[in-house]
Amino acid sequence: MNPRTTSTVVAVDGRIAGPRALVTRQSLVDALAHLLDSRSFREVKVTDIARDAGTSPATFYQYFPSLEDALQVLAAHVVQQGRTLDGVFTDAGKDGTLTGAREAVDRLFGFWAAHKAALRAIDTKAAEGDERFVQARNLLLSAVAQPLSDAMAQRRTDAALSAHPKALAGTLATLLASAATHEGGLAAWGSRDELRDSLAYLVTSTVKSSR
Incomplete structure (x- = not known):
């Protein structure tokens, strides 16, 4: 890095x-x-x-x-690089197909793989309650969650959408990040493509346009 x-x-x-x-x-x-x-x-x-x-x-x-102060500088860099994810999920799933959503999932997984060492450290400190790293993780997740939330907000009248868009988007973004972090450990549940296709299906099912 x-x-x-x-x-x-x-x-x-x-x-x-x-x-x-x-x-x-x-x-x-x-x-x-x-x-x-x-x-x-x-x-x-x-x-x-x-x-x-x-x-x-x-x-x-x-x-x-302290070591944490050095890690904070590294975390800030990762957050800055995370801006490359802005908009990746904006149109994912809106056309009702898996293609766009799968491309978005692949982009997310690629980012997590490229920064996995720093992200692992950020997760460790965030889990310990260090607000600096809780904030860094939230900023990373927001690059994914915000466009998902915006897409879901357009479906407020859809009876199938019972959860609040922002909360549902945050949940989905957290799931995607966790899957990206632990992709290797999920091999027992399916192949790499099966895992990513399943995540793309969840994204599409949740945010595709109801029109």
């Missing part, structure tokens, strides 16, 4: 980070991302990050008071 920082960065001691400092800070975040590919967040140590970045633990603490 390559989470680039574009806003002003203030070091722990209150100084504004210059170009060289930004490069060093970025190398530490990149090192964290790299280490998460092979271990859980709980297993990562500051000394590991510093070693991977070619610097010292003292340097790490110049930029981050």
Whole structure:
């Protein structure tokens, strides 16, 4: 991963980070991302990050008071990249066929696979109740849930739609994200294509136009 920082960065001691400092800070975040590919967040140590970045633990603490603060920067990058999902589900299922919904499901699964290490760490901290990561996860899910909610809102008069569109969209987005996270573990229930086709069917059945 390559989470680039574009806003002003203030070091722990209150100084504004210059170009060289930004490069060093970025190398530490990149090192964290790299280490998460092979271990859980709980297993990562500051000394590991510093070693991977070619610097010292003292340097790490110049930029981050804790490991969670470094992860927060990485999470912000993932959320920014998650904007590529905006609109992916806008028209999924509206034509009553599985094609568009399946393409949307594949896009979502591709994003989750590309960022699986960071997403795993975000999920861990969110499950522990850290609001920074609960918010990051909610922002990611909203890129999927909002267009689904908008599509469902157009069907408020449909008797088959008894749940509130926003709540139903959030539930469906959470299901899609969970399936993307645990795709390998769901192999006992069907093949990869069967799983994704089933999710596309759920999307289509829920949000297709009632017209």
